[in-house]
Amino acid sequence: MKNAVLSVGAQFPEFKKKAVVSIEKGKEFYDISSEEIRSSGKWMVMFWWPKDFTFVCPTEIAEFNKHFQDFSDRDAILIGASTDSEFVHAAWRRDHDDLRGLQFPMLADTSKSLANELGILEAEEKIAYRATFIVDPQGIVRWTSIYDLNVGRSVKEVIRVLDALQTDELCPCNWQKGEATLTA
């Protein structure tokens, strides 16, 4: 079995998917598209988990949520995703104490088309690995990490990478001799 995860330098695929953004009745769902994200001019951090209603996931998702402000300070849109449907997402969110206050959308890749294009589907069950993507405002993948189903992630590491991608590049103090002048 061979899988090719979309990696650094690739264009992030176009998508339009249902997402759960609230537990308030009538306001639960929202259609998120790659187009809207691109036109916002922001970075995107999209992280995937295998299945709703499992144990490692809520801890990790709550940890991402705890750092929601850190992502927004860095002009990054945070999106959580799995191959569960929007109704499963909504039910899980209502059901679990740590998930009711989530501030980021939970994307439902019910058809698995996005996970498939990203190359992060596990062969047996066709569920997503714990993949994380950092995508720049131009829609280019700048970082990919992929963990096996049972391995939790470090959110701080994601923030560190985002910082490294965003920091220092503009200051003339960091220009090396012979480099072209920046035109930012």
Next chain:
Amino acid sequence: MFATTNQDTAQQLLQVVGLSGSGLPAQLDKLASADARYLKDLKINVTNALDAATLNKKEAYLIGVAVAMNEKLGTLQSAFEKLATEAGATEKDIAETISCTSLMNANNVYYRFRHFVNKEFYTNAPAGIRMSIMANPVLGKEFFELLSLVVSALNGCEMCVTSHEEALLKHGTEPQRVADAVRLGAVVKSLVVVLA
């Protein structure tokens, strides 16, 4: 959907350095009301610098104490003292941080003069400044050196900066720790000028 709401970055920034609850200082208020992009940079810089992997919390806050004192911002100094205490610093640790900052203020001026003028008489004459606290610091020699380096970097004494940096490397300090400490000093100073 993804427009940023004006979350209160300024208040969060004050919270990071233990100053929440007070009103916004004038410069900070100007940045907040214009929704200035820099405010987020400043908050991220301060948070990351305090969170450097090579410095523990107590060390980071004590460096904050030294910088706030060196830059004469009493409110920030007290806030850092409180955070340092919560992170395990004793009264003696804080008193020594204050002593070190004061002593460096003498040394930085005098040795900078010596270095600028570079004449035999001044170079050979004893400095005549008592510095007995350097002998056996409660903070440990290595951290005392690190504090001395940060304060000297703020005060721009080339001779002090180069000699404390060399002393640190001889102690076995990793260059990354030296860089993290000086960055913290630099970033806290950038905060001071906004709070003052």
